[in-house]
Amino acid sequence: MALSIWEALAVFAAGIGAGTINTIVGSGTLLTFPVLLATGLPPITANVSNALGLVPGSISGAIGYRHELRGQTRRVLRLGGVGLAGGLAGAALLLALPSSSFDAIVPVLVGLALVLVLFQPRLAAAIKRRREAQGTEAHPEGGPALLVGLFLASMYGGYFGAAQGVLYLSLMGLLLSESLQRINAVKNILGALVNGIAAVFFLFVAEFNWTAVLLIAVGSTIGGQIGAKVGRRLKPAVLRGVIIVVGIVAILQLTLK
Numbered sequence: 001m002a003l004s005i006w007e008a009l010a011v012f013a014a015g016i017g018a019g020t021i022n023t024i025v026g027s028g029t030l031l032t033f034p035v036l037l038a039t040g041l042p043p044i045t046a047n048v049s050n051a052l053g054l055v056p057g058s059i060s061g062a063i064g065y066r067h068e069l070r071g072q073t074r075r076v077l078r079l080g081g082v083g084l085a086g087g088l089a090g091a092a093l094l095l096a097l098p099s100s101s102f103d104a105i106v107p108v109l110v111g112l113a114l115v116l117v118l119f120q121p122r123l124a125a126a127i128k129r130r131r132e133a134q135g136t137e138a139h140p141e142g143g144p145a146l147l148v149g150l151f152l153a154s155m156y157g158g159y160f161g162a163a164q165g166v167l168y169l170s171l172m173g174l175l176l177s178e179s180l181q182r183i184n185a186v187k188n189i190l191g192a193l194v195n196g197i198a199a200v201f202f203l204f205v206a207e208f209n210w211t212a213v214l215l216i217a218v219g220s221t222i223g224g225q226i227g228a229k230v231g232r233r234l235k236p237a238v239l240r241g242v243i244i245v246v247g248i249v250a251i252l253q254l255t256l257k
Contacts, residue, residue: 003211007039015216018054019223023061023188024231024239025246026165028054028223030253032216033162041209047094047160048206052199053213054161057220058192064228068185075141076186079150080193086151087194090158091201107251110163113170114247117240123174142175149175154190158198163250165191169243180236 003011014035018028029050036046062069069076116123149171157164168187173180202208234242 003039003209003215008211008215010035011039011212011215012219015053015057015219016223016226017219018216019057019060019220020227020230021223021246022054022057022165022191022220023064023224023227024184024234025243026168026187026191027163027246027250028057028220029160029162029164030250034253036209036212039212041212044094045207045209046212048199048202049209049212050216051161051195051202052208053216054220055192055195055199056217057224058188058195060221060224061228062185062188062192062224064225065181065185065188065232068182068232069189072182072186076189078141079146079186080189082147082150083154083157083190083193084197086154087158087197088201090155090160090194091198092158093155094159094198095205107255110166110247110251113163113166114244114251116170116174117166117243117247142172146171146175150190154194157191157194158201161195162253163247164194166243166247166250180239181232184231184239 011032014032018032020028021031022028032050032054033046036050037043041049150168153164153167153171156167165187168190169180169183172178172183172186176183231239
């Protein structure tokens, strides 16, 4: 179906907003997906078009965070492989399961992620004290718990992706001894990989609206640069606050839709 000029402008603007939010926190899909549905696109077509269109925005955001990615190449490769596997599994589930399958569990997951983000400094300190008391050392890369958690979060990301970034930030923030900004940089890479692998899968099995894909791609690329410039200047406490606010909005939108 063809988009009117006003629909095209709305999709483009949503793409800029989504690219900005995704780079800083995640959850940009909560902007673009409803706009695509409002243009009359079927849910599956809107979802897969959105996934492909947001890939350039994630790449743009990752480029904007390139300074924070220094020294994390091995980590990105390791976690990226897990993200690719999870994203592919989630994309397959999108075609096999009704959307109602995830409706109940997703708000709970996002809520739990927000609790972890809010209390992450205290939880991390408590875990560190416990390890010191027991004479054990933390796994430098988060251990099996992080890999399993990221696989499940990526599977959800390949399926739909709203608030996927919040899940990534909460998991890595709790299990990795890194600053929130460096974790955010890795999150942007994971988002690009998961959306990318899901989009490649959809190319062979689903129908895209290529006008919407192009508009979101261009808009999210611009937004990725805006998000990087804004996000990298935020202090950890402020960034944590932004994550929580966006996550709460995500929960409300997911439960009240």
